[in-house]
Amino acid sequence: MTKPVVHITNLNLRYAEQTVLRDLNWCIYPGEHWVIGGKSGSGKSSLAQAITKQGSTSGTVDFWFDPTLKRPAIAHYVANWYQFTNLEGDRNFYYQQRYNKHQQNDTLTVYADLIHFGQKHHLDFSDAEPILAALGFTNFRETQLIELSSGEHKKVQLVQALWLKPQVLILDEPYTGLDKQSRRNLNAIINHIADTGTTIILITNDPHIPNAINRFAHIKGGQLEIVDELSNIQQDDKRTRKPLPYFLQQAPAVNHETLVELRNVSVRYGEKVVLKHINWRVNAGEKWLLQGPNGSGKSTLLSLLNGDHPQAYASDIWLFGQKRGSGESIWDIKEKIGIISPELHWYFDKNATVWHAIASGFYDSIGWFLQVKYEEKKQIEQLLDFFDLLDDKNKLLHTLPLGKQRLALLARTIIKNPQLLILDEPCQGLDRSQTAHFNAVVDELSAYGKTLIYVGHYESQLPSSLDHRLVLENGEVVTSEYIEESVQ
Structure with missing residues (x-):
């Protein structure tokens, strides 16, 4: 019998005094690539973080990685926001700081940040070059991280993750801030790495998803509910119209x-x-x-x-x-x-x-x-x-x-x-x-x-x-x- 790549049993999580995940069970098998969507606050990001052992949960998350795949036997999570630091390891930035040039040496450049990531994971920078080009990010190598917009920060995250090619890749709101061409190119890259062995999990409600995605679910009442197609994923309730103040x-x-x-x-x-x-x-x-x-x-x-x-x-x-x-x-x-x-x-x-x-x-x-x-x-x-x-x-x-x-x-x-x-x-x-x-x-x-x-x-x-x-x-x-x- 085929073993699941990811096997989650009785996962429970409370956040801000509310139960977010309740006895959640989920198996992800080889060849499956998922979109997890659903209502705001239903626990999508919490589930993604729990899979990669972030946060305090009860229950078990087991992996069966393929030893024959020439890619890291890890589950890698890309968060909604890029939590970079300054050169001293501090995140105490302020809103206008990205425009003040006397602060320009306070964070790494994009290139230095990628080099650091590549050294940590023993990657060849030449493998990152096509990803930088596909996401229109080649000209940003010498830009300080503090100078980037939110969409450009997202590109830094995506370049790192797609360059790493882990056996399980979880992307939380991967399209945030991306222009249309970058979204199309991102989907093409995701299709490629899915075809070559990476299990993909997207946390998104965006309708423009990669062709590789073949499984769909949302979280309802703290548990995962599988649906047949993307259009059946729950959305937030329609707004009741009120007069403006x-x-x-x-x-x-x-x-x-x-x-x-x-x-x-x-x-x-x-x-x-x-x-x-x-x-x-x-x-x-x-x-x-x-x-x-x-x-x-x-x-x-x-x-x-x-x-x-x-x-x-x-x-x-x-x-x-x-x-x-x-x-x-x-x-x-x-x-x-x-x-x-x-x-x-x-x-x-x-x-x-x-x-x-x-x-x-x-x-x-x-x-x-x-x-x-x-x-x-x-x-x-x-x-x-x-x-x-x-x-x-x-x-x-x-x-x-x-x-x-x-x-x-x-x-x-x-x-x-x-x-x-x-x-x-x-x-x-x-x-x-x-x-x-x-x-x-x-x-x-x-x-x-x-x-x-x-x-x-x-x-x-x-x-x-x-x-x-x-x-x-x-x-x-x-x-x-x-x-x-x-x-x-």
């Missing part, structure tokens, strides 16, 4: 017709040019879609607008009718902007409750802040109710399912009804139902005169209210257009 049912107070204007703006780090001669105007009430492949300059462009990039002062940039560097403070800028991004999420204060996370939007802080006023408390409560977060308001934000975390951060973004909303890949890691929920809220907000910049790769996962598009490639504008019809 009254304070958001009005256009923000705007004192200038043009909120953003960039005139021939370039950004360079030494010999590396990140943005080249950017001209862009965003008028009040417009809803812009910002697109481009990983490394095209999107994150840098947004950092010029929200006050986080020091080179903004040396450029011809006008925000809210005032030229940068003409006497305004960074807080004058942030007061008028609400922003959500993967980086802000990653760096967010781990001690913040949901309530405090939303309240911090009044003060443009991700840490502690001044005493919240009575009217502000009322607005917080209204948003907690609107996003169905009242029962979670005293919980630590990072203990919530990812979907709820993103909704709480959207609430933080809109709490002051800002003149400009910047939503940078806000639906990373969310399933189709959660994404539809999130974008429906964005469309409701847009109906009340909001000005929006929205970063997203997939046209099928965008709000319908977007009316302009800016596309970057290699730091240059290749498309700037009015969208006559919905982008979806």
Whole structure:
């Protein structure tokens, strides 16, 4: 009888005072490649971590590796976030640090990080070269880890894992932050290593999966439930429509017709040019879609607008009718902007409750802040109710399912009804139902005169209210257009 590659018996796990996995049993046989999807918070990541003996669980996880395979007899887990450190082994980074060049020697370069990984696992760097090329990451070798966007961090993780080629490979949300071409190339590589002996487990609700995937399941009631096809995997419940809080049912107070204007703006780090001669105007009430492949300059462009990039002062940039560097403070800028991004999420204060996370939007802080006023408390409560977060308001934000975390951060973004909303890949890691929920809220907000910049790769996962598009490639504008019809 064929032995399973992975045999899980009576696996139990509690997290944040809740039972996540309950007497879970699962066998993975040679030739099987799985997608584990399902509702947010159902225990998908917890199961993946348990397989690789991370976290405190009860039960048994046994492996039967093939001694004839010329690849490591291990199960390798790629987490949703890349937990890199500085040169001293510390993870105490701050949100704006990636743009401050005096910090550039604080972390390894991509190349040095990969070399360290390769030496640890006795790998030949030449075997990593095709993976770097397929993921469009060759030109990032000398970039510091702290300088990378969330999608670029994901590529570092994927290059390491695909280069290693373990006998069992578990990828948790592998498509997070990747552009369309990188996703297609990733699936091709996964198909190849699956065909040559690696057992694949994907933790995802993304519909665009590798052809090698032939088994499907979700977690229900703490146990694994196998289904016949991808479309039968459970999704989060559809949102019950609620009216927006009254304070958001009005256009923000705007004192200038043009909120953003960039005139021939370039950004360079030494010999590396990140943005080249950017001209862009965003008028009040417009809803812009910002697109481009990983490394095209999107994150840098947004950092010029929200006050986080020091080179903004040396450029011809006008925000809210005032030229940068003409006497305004960074807080004058942030007061008028609400922003959500993967980086802000990653760096967010781990001690913040949901309530405090939303309240911090009044003060443009991700840490502690001044005493919240009575009217502000009322607005917080209204948003907690609107996003169905009242029962979670005293919980630590990072203990919530990812979907709820993103909704709480959207609430933080809109709490002051800002003149400009910047939503940078806000639906990373969310399933189709959660994404539809999130974008429906964005469309409701847009109906009340909001000005929006929205970063997203997939046209099928965008709000319908977007009316302009800016596309970057290699730091240059290749498309700037009015969208006559919905982008979806």
